[in-house]
Amino acid sequence: MARRQPAGRSRHLPARLSPSLTAVTRVIAPNPGPYTGPGTNTWIVDAGPVVAVVDPGPDDDRHLDALNRRLAGRTVGVVLVSHSHPDHLPLAERFAAPHRASVRRYPELGDGDIVRVGNTNITAVYTPGHSNDHLSFHIADARMLFTGDLILGQGSSMVTYPEGDVAAYLRSLDRVADLKPLILFPGHWDPVKDAMEKIDEYRRHRLEREAQILAEVRRGGGTADGLTRRVYGVLDEKLMVAAEMTLRAHLRKLVDDGSVHEEDEVYTAVGTVGR
DSSP: OOOOOOTTOEEEEOOBOSSSBOOEEEEEOSOOBTTTBTOBEEEEEEETTEEEEEOOOSOOHHHHHHHHHHHTTOOEEEEEOSOOSTTTSTTHHHHHHHHTOEEEOTTTSOTTOEEEETTEEEEEEEOOSSSTTOEEEEEGGGTEEEEETSSOSSSOOOOOTTTOOHHHHHHHHHHHHHHOOSEEEESBSSOBSSHHHHHHHHHHHHHHHHHHHHHHHHTTOEEHHHHHHHHHOSOOHHHHHHHHHHHHHHHHHHHHHTSEEEETTEEEETTOTTO
8 A cells, every 4th residue: 555645735746748838736635545545636737727627536625625725716627527436526516616617527528528628628538447437538738648547556446346347447448558648647646657558567467367367267166255265365354345346347257258157156167167
């Protein structure tokens, strides 16, 4: 787990990444935890006369106050939300209302839609997998990508059954790789400056986990619970539940791919049924 930042701490990040200068500021929500790291990142994007705010975060008075202090009276042109999970969406409307800013998120905001805010174009990129309503936000001229929970600053993203979709997640990684970003601004932990390397790392991690699960099924198959214990080993109860939901998401992809057969919650490798 990453070192926790003090609640409400903001950080200004230099961003001369291209001929276009786009300044980005972070305010970290005070919701640290095993799945949120130091807390949810709320990103404030300088767009000339106004700013765009990405992922307002949890409905927390301390975070709302920290955001408004950091804005220091600046005009908010739009509030963008990557997905509807409780660490990203809930504060959106309460934060946006006094600023008279619109809240834009999926499905009203679709793949390829361009949000013009101030002097900046921000393109919505539909990136399901972590959730089925997930968007990333691309500033093409600065080669910046705000990844929500598609890609984190460290560790791996949760892709869990039944909402998570591993096949869609892998397609989303391929999609953002095609954008060739220089820097990633994730929903949790620090910005990633070696963007393409991180995208490749995430893809390799998923494929290696899939291969590990398939190999375990071929060794004897079993229930999701039993396979989780064989693949992940000993974990505390909460992490074991998350591990099983991750494994179930991978199993669903393997069943859809025709590599694994499922009957009565028992998973066997195709070609071994009935042995």
